[in-house]
Amino acid sequence: MSDTPDDLVIQTITPTTHDLGGFKVHRTLPSRPRTMVGPFVFFDQMGPADLAPGNGIDVRPHPHINLATVTYLYDGALDHRDSLGTCARIRPGAVNLMTAGRGIVHSERSPGDQRSGAPFSGIQTWLALPEAQEEIDPAFEHVEADALPVIRGEDAKARVIMGSLWGVTAPTTTYAGTIYADIVLEPGGSVPIDPAAEERALYCGLGDATLDDVPLSPMKLYVIRPGVAATLRSSAGGRVMLCGGDAFATPRHVWWNFVSSSRDRIETAKEDWRAGRFPKVPDDAEEWIPIPEVPKTVSYP
Template sequence: MATVETSVLQTITPVTHDLGDFKVNRTLPGRQRTMVGPFIFVDEFGPARLPAGRGMDVRPHPHINLATVTYLFEGAIEHRDSIGSHAVIEPGAINLMTAGSGIVHSERSPQEQRADGASLYGMQTWLALPDGQEEIAPAFDHVPGDALPLVEDDGASARVLMGTLWGASAATPQHSPTIYADILLGAGGAIPIDSGADERAVMLVGGETELDGQPLDLFALYLLRPGHDARLSSAAGGRLMLMGGQAFPTRRYVFWNFVSSSRDRINQAKEDWKALRFALIPGDDQEYIPLPEVPLTVSYP
């Protein structure tokens, strides 16, 4: 029988940021590891119910050389960006925003959800763009839940969010080979994890689950050994995210909301944001997040 030592290459404990109304658990980037496949930023937020009249308000801020992926378990987020995109994401759908050469966006709780207090529970991840595609044109894709395949078997279901898993392929665009899935295990349910990707990791986001018979800690990121045929199971029921893809051959640096293979490019983006040279967001151009002196998100060293 496999043990956690044979299944798991590395376990990354989250750093928790208490934002007052809700908490964010961050596993990437960190001192232990920067990336898993193209995933270079992994945040889990909630579950939380905000006070009546309140909502989440992430003011306009910039990104370069990456793609953001937003996925919700509960609640809704209204997205606006500087190329004119406007969409409300709800559970089961994907928002993929490709920053490329540069984009500004905001994320807020829809107004109609604020009276009773908005609920927040979900994932925000960033994907580094591959060599030769870091400066592509910005783009935005909203993929509804009914365009994402649902695989069901043995008391388990898995919604394929990106890439191909269990023989099913998602419609979500990808810039490099990527896998991403939302796995629900019923009581007594089990599911094997495809072993084809270069790098794979799982995160328990609710309930209880075992990996090859070993219990998982909530919100920790477990990097699986390459080629290992792992199996997830749950006696009482649980929910997990599976993520990964092709390993990157060249390093990526992170500073605040900027990701790039070039430190000089990041420094240029910092100066451009301070000088207000990024495009504005139609319908949300009255405020912005200033460049921090010491950001919470950085690459090491």
């Protein structure tokens, strides 16, 4: 991680990579130097990977509190099931928004038609909820790709996943000021990055990109100085995620799958999961992820 100040980029976060057997996950948030960018408190790139025949993604049922998860795929498919009884398949360009609120349990698994050998790639993020909404009722929302606005420009296009950017607004629910977009740049393509939020970051998941004269290395998160406008470009073609939103006035604590403004609330969630007090996932209740001794996902306050 480099946090050398720059006129444009104020922080560069290098991911922690986890090998999950068959594919890798690259995590830039939360990190030791920074936990959040706007409401974004977790940022994972899944893959890219070519899943071997007979293999697939099998994330067993596990709990969340006080956050919303956002799943967005570049390639492949996932079946989402949760304790509300939801069963929804997500494909590239669509978005799954799961609001945990006071507590939810879900699983994510590859569909049968993706287990004969298939590519898999995507981004999963978590959004912290404002304190007044941390304990709201859990909910699930699926927005199809054709319902999300797409802006086209000079050898580039951008799909707005959440919030308002470039004069359009996504229909996806937001709980705090949020911007989130998938930017695809053809060789020589460019897109303006306006100062549309208090906190912003760019993540080059595939290919190459520069922000003005600053090269964006793949799989690193670049936090942009507030109030500065710049131009995102690519020489050979690239795919970049823009994320951010309103800065939170109070910190969030992260431990495993639990996010909260209160450490005591996280301790309660741990005990509830150990004691089996969370609801079950219909049709996927035979197995679950036990609470870890040492979690891979933590904040560093």
